[in-house]
Amino acid sequence: MAVDASTSARGDLILKNLTKSYGDFNAVDDLSLVIPKGSFFALLGPSGCGKTTTLRMVAGLEEPTAGSIFVGETEITDMKPYRRPVNTVFQNYALFPHLSIFENIAFGLRRRGISDAEVKSAVDKVLNLVELPQLATRKPNQLSGGQQQRIAVARAIVNRPALLLLDEPLGALDLKLRRQMQIELKWIQTEIGITFVHVTHDQEEAMTMADTIAVMNKGKIEQMGSPEELYDSPKTAFVANFLGQSNLIPGQVSGNDGNNLIVDLFGTKVSVPKARSSAHGVSVLVGIRPEKFRISPEGKNVSGNVLTGGKVSDVSYIGVSTQYQVEMPWGKELMVFEQNDDDEEMLRKGENVTLSWEPIFTFALDGSENAAAGSH
Amino acid sequence: MASIRGVSAKSFGLKDNKSALPYLLLAPGLVYLAVFFIYPIISLGQMSTKTSSGEIGQYKQSFRFANYVDAFLESKEQFSRSFIYATIATVLALAIAYPLAYAIAFKSGRWKNVLLVLIVAPFFTSFLLRTIAWKQILGEEGPVIKVLRGLHIISPQTTLTATSFAVVTGLAYNFLPFMTLPLYASLERIDPRTLEASGDLYANGFTTFRKVTLPLSMPGVVAGTLLTFIPAAGDYINAAILGSPSNKMLGNVIDARFFKIVDYPTAAALSFTLMAAILILVTVYIRKAGTEELV
CATH class of the missing domain: 2.40.50.140 (Nucleic acid-binding proteins)
Known part of the structure; x- marks a missing residue:
């Protein structure tokens, strides 16, 4: 099998002068950013600030107008999504409705030609990690929102990507469940040590989970730092007002x-x-x-x-x-x-x-x- | 609590309304079916075992089930032709309609509604007219034969009308909207994010189609093939207008027995046999396709 970036590329996520324009509107405007390997990173901003577009460019679902994206030494800017060392937890989860929970989670592993025995053990392991081993044979529509959310995370992390992208993953959950999932996601990230890039408009969510937060506004990063730094020493009025x-x-x-x-x-x-x-x-x-x-x-x-x-x-x-x-x-x-x-x-x-x-x-x-x- | 419930149910008469309403709503449909479907079916069944009483058009009931064997043996050629033509036409319609429905559902953007209207547009003319038009298109002066001859794909002696080719393509054309619309409906329901998720999980375009799009559109495939196959198997207009005597389908035989030879029992027996054959085939097909496993 040829060397495939989807398994080999590791390291920091580096965005260099990344731009995405629609006509003369810059959704993402000359964005440069280094997200250290193993960190829990949040892109925080109001809707329309370009955070989801940034995430989709990293996932390969949008093509950048200019700039480049690296994972460690490997450039992934023009790589097809299915070749990238990146997995995504989609907003509303996007589970495959026709497949069982087991097959949903196994989907990525099977595409990479992993043997049945290994698939079985990997899926069982990740189902235990998200504490839902009893649901393997169910279909997605038989699960509650919180359960679907955890399966969406399991389906992504079972592939051991260099990078896990989370696109407002908790947006559809009620407040109580959201709090609980925030703690769980943080725990999972610490447990498996994968870089998490979390996109959210909820400042509390970002502060609860992330080591580093980048506050985005109008396609640019206003300020980046730890939650304490941003809260105690905001550098712009936007950050001072948006974060608390x-x-x-x-x-x-x-x-x-x-x-x-x-x-x-x-x-x-x-x-x-x-x-x-x-x-x-x-x-x-x-x-x-x-x-x-x-x-x-x-x-x-x-x-x-x-x-x-x-x-x-x-x-x-x-x-x-x-x-x-x-x-x-x-x-x-x-x-x-x-x-x-x-x-x-x-x-x-x-x-x-x-x-x-x-x-x-x-x-x-x-x-x-x-x-x-x-x-x- | 019990008293409150008792009061509300009694004073508003909710319970009575609830139980009667479904039947009231069903009544017009049931009456219609009884008069225009069940009664004719029964009389058709009675007719199928009658024998001639001597005079033309007069029959008496003699429970002669051998009518079925005779009818089948006499027209088994047209019988099998009906199913072969219908199958080929269904496959052809599926091959044309799937990419079409896919393009409308995912790639048409703001043209979506215009394209949907165009799919339905043929219904504004009669089935008969469309089939006659199809004859013109395939005929000696039509564009298709000129192009094919010009490109030396067919010899100058070959004609397209009065062939099985004309009948099958006519069937596929006439029932294409019945294939396209259910396909479109089930493709359109697919959340585009599941396709993105598939790409994100290392599936290339073709694998995504095979593992996600196709299985999720199976209800549309099943509905579309049934809506095409069933009327195509019983059709006689296409074979009558576009075919030659050697392309006759079972529908043509039934038509001839009823209206030309006035042999009602044979026509009735053939109708029943066709209906039973379609029913069995469809049941087997649905079982095989396992629609209950689908969303």
């Missing part, structure tokens, strides 16, 4: 004291760690996550960065926390999440409040960013 929620307040840098920038926010001075600032000039957007604020009745003694003169304009109690909308003197509202972990009384609508937070929880974006980008 952020309060972005425009200000001017007025000086610095060693490790901190001093920023003037409508007359109040706050400090921002230099390490968490991506601003180029004097004009900045100061970012604070809603849960980092402490909210106190006006006049109470507070420390850290302080913003006074707020007025509660809305309160919603949601169990673990209480969410406040606070109207600031400059006319904009800030979002505050307060854990319900003490016996402090809930603040009422219309009450005057002071907001404070630890300076280390502050980040700063360049002032040219659009504060509303990526908001939900």
